[in-house]
Amino acid sequence: MQIENVRLVFLTVIVLFLNFFRINGFTIFLDAFVIIQWVNYSRIVNIFKDIDIDVKLDKDRVFIDEDFNLIISLCGGKVPLHLSVPELGEGKVYLKDVAVLKHSFAKRGKFNIEKFFLKYDAAFFNIIKKVEKKDIQVKVFPNYEEVYFRKEKLLDLVPNVVSKIRLLEDPTSIIGVRKYEKDPIKMINWKISAKLGDIYVKQTEYTSQGRLFLGLFLNLHSQIFSKTAWRPILNKYVEDAILAANSIVKEVSARNIPVKLIADTSEGIKKEFSSDWIDYYEVLSTSYGSLEGFSFEVYNEIEREIIFNDTLLIITMFLSEKDLEKIMRIRERVSRIIILVMPYGFRRYNTKKFKSYLDIPQDIEAIKKNCAILRENDIHVIVYLENMLLQEGIELVN
CATH class of the missing domain: 2.20.130 (S-adenosyl-L-methionine-dependent methyltransferases)
Structure with missing residues (x-):
C-alpha cells in the first residue's frame, strides 16, 4: 500500500x-x-x-x-x-x-x-x-473462415465380401445428385433427370467416415537462406496458416470426421487428437513459428502415426526436393496427400483482390512443373499466390 x-x-x-x-x-x-x-x-x-x-x-x-x-x-x-x-x-x-x-x-x-x-x-x-x-x-x-473441405480420399473400411475398400452408402442421407454411372435403377431421380435432360442419380453419404491427418509447419524452413528477409513474411504466414488450420478443423469436425493434428512450432512438435474442435483451438492459440526451429523430424512423427485410411493435409510455407522425398515415403502409408504451400499466406475473404508483385520461390516453381506427375500418385500440391482465397486453393484439389 x-x-x-x-x-x-x-x-x-x-x-x-x-x-x-x-x-x-x-x-x-x-x-x-x-x-x-x-x-x-x-x-x-x-x-x-x-x-x-x-x-x-x-x-x-x-x-x-x-x-x-x-x-x-x-x-x-x-x-x-x-x-x-x-x-x-x-x-x-x-x-x-x-x-x-x-x-x-x-x-x-x-x-x-x-x-x-x-x-x-x-x-x-x-x-x-x-x-x-x-x-x-x-x-x-484465432478466428476462422467458412470453408468447404470434402477432400478425404478413403473412409474407414466397412467389412465387405467383394472388396476390402468398397464402402457402403447410407440411402437416408442424400447430399445431392450426379450423372448416372451403372447405378441401380432405384437410385435414379426422375424429376431432376427430366428437368436437366439427362439421367441423374441420388448421391448419398457413406455409412462410415474417414480421418484427416493435419500437418502444420509454422517454423521457417531450414533451406530458406535469407532468414532476415523472410522474418516479416513468416509472421503473416503463421497467422494465415493457423487461420487455415482452424477453418478446416472446424468444418471437418462439424461432420464428425476425426482429425489428428501435428504442428511444428517454436516450442517443438505439438499434437492433438480430440472430438472437440475447441481443443485444437486451444493448442493453436499459443502456437508460433521461429526462424531456427524447423526440423525434418516432423515427417518421421507423421510417418509413425499415420495409417492408410488417413488423408494427409500439409500446410507449409516452403517445399523443397528433400521435403518431397519424405512425402513420397509417407505416401506409401496413406491414401492421399494434399499440400497447401503458402509462401506469403493468402487473401482474407473480407479483402478485395489486388495485384501482387511477389514471385513464387524458384524451388517451389520447379516442383510445380512436376505437379501432374505428383497428382497421378494422389499427391496434390497447391501453391497459393498472395491474393488467392483459402477456398480457391482447396477447390483446385481434384
Whole structure:
C-alpha cells in the first residue's frame, strides 16, 4: 500500500505555525478542519488495510476482437475509489460496489489479468493499493473462415465380401445428385433427370467416415537462406496458416470426421487428437513459428502415426526436393496427400483482390512443373499466390 499525505502534513504544519502566533476564531476553525482531515485519513487507511476485490470473467475463452466482461466487486469495505487495470489499458474506473469492464483482444494467445490498483483521491492525501489475482486468464482463439473441405480420399473400411475398400452408402442421407454411372435403377431421380435432360442419380453419404491427418509447419524452413528477409513474411504466414488450420478443423469436425493434428512450432512438435474442435483451438492459440526451429523430424512423427485410411493435409510455407522425398515415403502409408504451400499466406475473404508483385520461390516453381506427375500418385500440391482465397486453393484439389 502506498500513501501520499505530504499536502496534509504541510497543511498541519502551517496551522500549527499560525496557532503559535495567535489563537482566534479563524485558527480554531483551521484546527477543527485539520483534525477532521486526519480522522478521515486514519479511517480510509484502516479501510484500505482490509479492502479487497472479487474478480470474475463472464467467459474466459473468446475469439479475436470478441468482447468479454470483467466483473469486479469491492469487498471488505465500502468506499468510493478508482480502479486501474494495466493489462487492459483501463485507468480511473469509478468503483463503489461493482464495476463491469468490457474488453477485447486484437491478437490470439493467453492473457493473464493479474494486477489491479485501487486508488482513493482526497484533497490532501491519496492512497494506492495493489491487488494481485493469479487465477484470472483469458484464452483468445484465432478466428476462422467458412470453408468447404470434402477432400478425404478413403473412409474407414466397412467389412465387405467383394472388396476390402468398397464402402457402403447410407440411402437416408442424400447430399445431392450426379450423372448416372451403372447405378441401380432405384437410385435414379426422375424429376431432376427430366428437368436437366439427362439421367441423374441420388448421391448419398457413406455409412462410415474417414480421418484427416493435419500437418502444420509454422517454423521457417531450414533451406530458406535469407532468414532476415523472410522474418516479416513468416509472421503473416503463421497467422494465415493457423487461420487455415482452424477453418478446416472446424468444418471437418462439424461432420464428425476425426482429425489428428501435428504442428511444428517454436516450442517443438505439438499434437492433438480430440472430438472437440475447441481443443485444437486451444493448442493453436499459443502456437508460433521461429526462424531456427524447423526440423525434418516432423515427417518421421507423421510417418509413425499415420495409417492408410488417413488423408494427409500439409500446410507449409516452403517445399523443397528433400521435403518431397519424405512425402513420397509417407505416401506409401496413406491414401492421399494434399499440400497447401503458402509462401506469403493468402487473401482474407473480407479483402478485395489486388495485384501482387511477389514471385513464387524458384524451388517451389520447379516442383510445380512436376505437379501432374505428383497428382497421378494422389499427391496434390497447391501453391497459393498472395491474393488467392483459402477456398480457391482447396477447390483446385481434384
